[in-house]
Amino acid sequence: MRLSDDQECAVKSWERGDLCVVAGPGSGKTRVLVERVRWLILDRHVPPEQVLAITFTEKAAFEMRTRLVEEGRPSAKTRKLLEAARVSTIDAFCNRLIREHALRSGIDPGFGVLEEFESGELLRNAVSETLEESFSDGWDGMDAFLSSYASTAARSARADPLTLIDDLAALVRRARSYGQRPFLSETRLRHRDLANLLRALAPVAKRPGLEDIANRLDAAEDGHLEAIDDLLHQAAAATKPIAKRGRAKALVTMVKDDLLPSCQAAVALLANQPAREWLLRTTERAMERFAGAKRSAGRMDFDDILAAAADLLAARDGPSLSFRHVLIDEFQDTNPLQLRLVQRLVAAHGAEPPVRFVVGDINQSIYGFRHSDQNVFRDYRGRVEEGGGEVIRLVENFRTRQEILDAARHILPGGAGSGVERHQLVSGNAFPEKERPCLEVHVVQHGLKDAVGAEGEWLARRLFRLKHGLRLADRSGPSLAERAVEWGDIGVLVRTHSLAARLAAALKASGIPCRTRSGRSLFATPEVADLAAFLRVLRNPRDEISLASVLKSPLCGVGDATLLQLKRASSNLAEAFTGSEPFPAQLDQDEDARLRRFREVLAECRADRAIVPARLLLSRAITAGGYRAFVARREDGPQALSNIDRLLQWIGRREQQGTAGIDAVSEALELAREVGLASRDAPEKTADRQAVEVLTMHAAKGLEFPIVALASLQSGARGAHQSLQFSPKLGIGGRWRHARGDAPVADSAYCRAHRDAERLERQESDRLLYVAMTRAEEHLVLSASFAGKAQMRNWCKPVFSRLGLQPKTATASSPEVKTAGKVRFRYERVAGKPAPSDRPEAEVRLATPEALPPRAPSAQADYVGAVTSVALFAECPRRYYLSRHLGLEGRAPATAPRSAPPDPARPSGGMSAAEFGSQVHEYLAGTLHEPVPEAVQRVASRFREHELGRRAASASLIETEMAFVFAVKDRLLRGTIDLLFEEGGERILLDYKTDRVRPGREEVAARRHAAQLQIYAAGLAQSGQPADRAVVFYLRTGRGVDIDIGEPALNGARRLARRFFSAQEDMDFEPRPGPRCRFCPHYQAECPAEIP
């Protein structure tokens, strides 16, 4: 597709100076950005390292990158060039910048990034510790604070310990998001101005009493706050009955709405100075503590990273960046902290700042709750205009039908007081002609309860009709054609997650497949509740509530009757359930079987809980219980399945970051559940076209749908009211208890911040409606519902009044087509619920993933074994299993009692038998270099002096300590031959032993060692160099014993080796008890055997 003229103009501006592109919805801003990068690099030959594109969301960065890759597709060279341009979110950019310059900024180069909730937790802890510290320091003004502070969170006007922590933490967060430290501001008490006004008002309003109050106010000294406050109170009472009418209107308004409240607020501020000072001090200390906690953990949160990056760029010897072109997307979403960074980024280029190419649209600024500030963009645009730069407006919209654009313009014309700037949008796309209106307005009136549910049901019916009656533009072919509607073409947008959930439930109940990002935090889902309960049970099953939850969950799946039976059997559920006792006889067989199976799973998981990560234990319980199969059958199966996986991944991440162990993991999970930690939805599957999407308007930003239904226009955003406010201009503000009664009064700073917030909220609400309407391509449904009388609240106000509708009466009316200005729309009012006969048939169910059946569990044999292991196996398979296969040390054998207390001063001298043995071997092989202990020499000389030793000394070929590998069928054996030599035409294989044997008992002892030598001999034979003789040599007695290496013996050895491997496969390691058990470290420990 070619660029439109405006787009082209924006892309190819090559003026010196900055550019500002005002890009309305659907005007192809990403395309402009991508084309700009392409044009800069390929046409203007700007080196790609000099191009930086910054976005505010990962989604936007991803889209840009993908499109750049597409652009470069045909040739590897262009692709490489385009890819070298830096496209990054602001967070990622700063993260990298900081890492690359960590050392100069004094930051730990290995710093970790704190997730939002972790940082929140650290902050809360810091606040709580600060408060405790302040308490133990002897209050220090804290009591003054507590007795006057009024928290809005508690229903009472009195502070509650936990809410105070939250309030302070929220305050710190707000201040940080402005990139500021908390501070207090002064205020001037304007009671004399008020007095003047009152005096003027008195004759007009015929209230001579006011005159008197005014005089007393005039006379009141500034410091006498109580007196002034009293007078203000009187003034308020006296002016209350005066109506804002007639001649005095202006005066009355000024008094009642402006000066009087502002004086009261000022009094509140001044009167609570000590409490405010304590508050500031405490907040500062909490922030320090918070910073310290992060520093010592080597972690930073996103705000820290942004701030550190800004500081780094501002530093005198900061890095010099080499970007010549900086492109910024969605500039209207910038918050003050980010703005600071962007400014520094531009300034960090020294004398010649880079060309800025900024794209944004004030009308689409909807992230005020993240403190984004649309003025940033407005100011920038102004400056560009003044500075002679270029401001380009993209008014062509490539998404939406003109009719809908007109409707948006009609409903939200913009202008003073509105959150939306005047705008003009022209559809740049062709659509098939349509007879019927593209805009619909629905009003549902319902009894007192669940109007939203009724709205959902009506909407469902309407959507069915649209699906079957409407045709959409089809641009897949060479010419414009029409196609049928699919469910995936429809998006239902609402204001809040809870509305989305309710509407989705109603749509589903009416048979419409739909998907909703529940908005429910992962940690609030019932799946996670079950699994969290399982973790708690792993910690301690005596926690009956958790155990009962798990037993009832599909992990086990028994009913309440069983719980009661178990509980009857013992005082704690765990006692009846764990252990090996049979379950109460009265239990139903099925239930008994379930309990038994789950008992096994739990026992296994509990036994392993210290050596297996929590994530895996959970996963094992899930598969063993068939938990996934259970949730997959549910309506919201796909979502639930992905929740399970996400939970496992979340736990895995925590474990990687060092939260290891069931206790810690379970605690972290409880915390996450408690704070309702938000988490990102990770789709397991790319969107399919089979379902209607129900989503919040914020989530819909950047999306588009052929058909959009904007539902529940009547509902508003629930503005959370803070107990403490922070305004960048006036600092900390609070609400304070009043001496006279309990009704709290807000101080000036609070009032100011609160007013600002309210105004912003109102304006943003307009923009949100604008954004939502412009998501539609071809058809837009606006719907509202009322429980009882219709009220023109929230979005009903602009929509109904601009369309000239007055849905006051609670009656239904048949649909009609109306016009308002240029806008034609279909209008329908319904009441109650749709008749059941009107219910459409259910259509499609959402696809669920197909299950991969697991393999049958199997054992595994190693493919390499040590010859000594085989020998040990020959002696006692169980001992081999415990000592070698598992690698358990067992206890020290009976000869060395271990009850002796540890003697910390014990010297490390004194060789163990094993050490001694290996020294002797090394010495005989000539590889022992350290000073050789006497004992070693003495033992070794027994061989040297023996006839075999003398023969070895004159051998023609000799190998000592020869490590080797050889294959037995498809397995390998590994061993070390102590000595192999050829002398007098005889090849002799020899193994030294330092075991203690009684003289004369060597033959008996040699039986244990025969297997080992026979295997060596078999190996030698296999490689075509057979030995002629094999000897075990007992060094302590100086005697050698010949071992049979005839063919039958070698065959026996080979069979033994094969048995060794097959025993591993079958996990068959019988104990072979005998007298030597006494020397076995596992005897009476891990091994159940008894000496016969």
Add this chain to the structure above:
Amino acid sequence: MSRRQRPRASALGPYPSRETAVLLVGPPRSGKTSTILAAIERAIHARRSDQVLVLVPTASMRNHLLSLLARKGLMVPASVVSTMTEFTASFTRDAKEAGPSVQDRLLQFAIERAGTPAHRALASSSGLSDRLAAVIRECWAAGADGFQIEAVARTRHHKEFADILQAFEESLGKAGLLHRNQRIAAAAARVREEGLGPLVSVYLDGFDNFSMQQQELLKALEEQAEQIVVAMPEGLPRYPLPDSKTEQLPETAHRPPTEAVRAASPRGEMLEIARRILASSRPLREHAIILHSPSRYLDDLQEVFESLEIPYRYWADRPLAEHPVAGHLLQWLRVAARQFPGEETIEALTSPLTPSGGDDERDAFDFEARMLLPDSGLDFLRTAARDFEGPLNFLEEVREFASWSSGQLSGEAWRNGCADWIDRLQQLPAPPGGAAFRRLQDWRRAAAARKGLLDAVRDTKSLPDCADDEVLPLSGFVAALEQVLRFKSLREPGNPHDVVHVLPTLESRQWSVPVAYVCGLAEGWLPRSFGEDPLFDDEDRRQLKARGIDLRTSADRAEYERYLFGVATSRATERLVLTYPLHDSQGRPVTRSTLLEGCEEPLDTPWVRVGDSREPSLPSAAGALPSALRTAVAERNRGFSVSGIASYQQCPYLYFSGNTLKLRGRPAPPDRRLDSAVTGEVVHASLLAWNGDQGERREIGRIVDETFRAQLRKLRLPISFRTEQARLAIRADLVRFVREQGARMSVCADEQAFFENAQQYRVEELSSSPVVHCRIDRYELDSLRRCFVTDYKYSSPGRVKAMVREHLKGERLQLLIYLAALEQQLRCEPSGMALCGLRGQTCFEGAAVGGAGGLRKLTENRMRELLATARAETAEVVEEILGGSIAVRPKDRGFCARFCSFGSVCRVDWQPPDESGGTG
């Protein structure tokens, strides 16, 4: 080794070329390794194995080559293949090499000594020392030391770095320690001095770069051996041995068919791979998964493969410190160093690795001890353990440990003591027989970890501040042990035969398998993207290179990444599967890798999930218990309480779990103990005391203070900001109450008032006439025997008003049951009821016959009606309870979320949102 005893056979090595130095270069799988193996095989056959030696970079590669040779039916002397490290070690046995933990510690000292204040502030952060150590290794490998760096330093930062490096090298020198590169250089010198003994031919395989010192060694080998053959892959930036003859091997292997797969997430990739493995008829060992960024995949891989029962082996070591067995020991040492803080010690004590008795006993002990928190120290634990033999006995051992570990000891003593303590503090019982492979591996890993741990304890000896005769406290020893553990790794135990091989890219270099899966072909993952180094950025590196110090730039690294991609994609002989995700595991979108360019367009794969071993069915939630259980219900409900009846009205299941089953959760941690029930109790107790005062009443504030303190003692809570805040709130509320309402507490003329009075209400409507127990905060009887009840609530006025409304509608029964009880017991005339709300504001709300006491007016008839309904309602509730009704039927779902602790038992969340849609 005694090879030197044999006269050196003078013949050319078994490699067929006559050159002294051969560089064997070829693309992957062009047969470089097999060429070398053939030569070795010839040597073994000719019994000249001591004349040949293959040097490889890693131990697993060595084992791999050995097994390849052994599979040819030879008895292969292990000495024919050796790692570079072993080889250099055999020539420098007398040298002492500084291990990584010693280096780290010395580097920290160097930073403290020679670093700037900014450096010093970060000296203890492993981030800084790791970063510096990485650059130092690079410098060393490039043959540069501190003085050389200083000579070429351009900026202040370089200069500062050079200072630290010099200080570090100096301290290594002082300690008589060599670093790895120095050791290789020393080995090179030794080779030149002493020659190679019987060795005739040396082969090197598997290397793709050589440090300066390694190149030096190669030169020495070239001088001393008759032949040296170096096999290297094609396309590398640098090759060693400039004078060698290069033999180029042609590409022989055919390229197997390749498939590209796209999945939603990394986990999705693992599922796709698993699906293919499960569907394939090949043995598992013929599949290999190549992970270029293991950290992104291992967790998912482990979880998916385990769930599907696909055994696999990961061919790389993992950090020992991550293994719980290490964590357990450290946990014990840390709690000991901190004088046994309560909660942590309980956790350590109840870990299954601690031999403190059976699980049942320890679970019970756990709860007992938690109730005593926030106490700490061993004494309180002994109190908690008095009825539990296992924990009690073990605590005796701990006491002994504590007795000697509290002082300062020598490093040697710590090591000995600690090794002994691992023995006593940790038990590692064998798993039950017949365990499946994965479980067996868990235990083998644990056993290996424990051995590693003992090594680590021993290795602390090498740290300068923990040497045998250094005296230090336990905390110092713990720090040393942690330092050592940071660098210890844990090898996967065993060599299972038929498993899927999971290989990091570098490790895969020697492998060739029928089917290979390369995953994570996403931008920034493969190839990985590297930011610039914080110390030497690319510009610096280019300049250093110009001066002969060859440090890699990010372009070099990118080049190397591409080479590694080549390695990864050339392992398969039959089929290659390349996968990439659309999102990372946290749902962020990722772009697919440029390296996939030219591959077939991937198809969307079917949507799969891990299947389970069974299909569970949940018994459908019954509204009532079977009738066979009636007696059981009656047994457990011998009497009723007013609050019980209220909870049944809120939700029958709530009553069932809380009252019939009496489910109890874990003991609340100290900071949760001060809940609304407790504050309510304080309020009631204070009022009772105040009312009970005879004659001169004490000041209510003081009463609150006393009751509050008493309550804290009962809860074992120390006074803190939180408790003080709560106390102040209650105090202010009650002071106000007394001020405002004290005078008019009574409804009637206050003939007689009774406080906290226990009464019973008999449900006569039922044949068994069960009893409802009441505890009436206050009632008054006037001379006409009219009675009025009052209940104090620590609630806000709004809440109180709502409760009164509910009473008047007959929806709430509390006050009405009180009245009925009084009527029944005292034969008096129920005439009025009131609630007194105390929180925030005082309010007094209620209704009375004739509007007595200024309450809302009720007619006598209305009063009687209300009572009649209440009696009937109570009877109905009690009957339903006894009839086994347990329906999950919350009156208000908002209550479920906010106040009910049985939400996970009743599973209300699994029901669709209710009509009112209100979830709070």
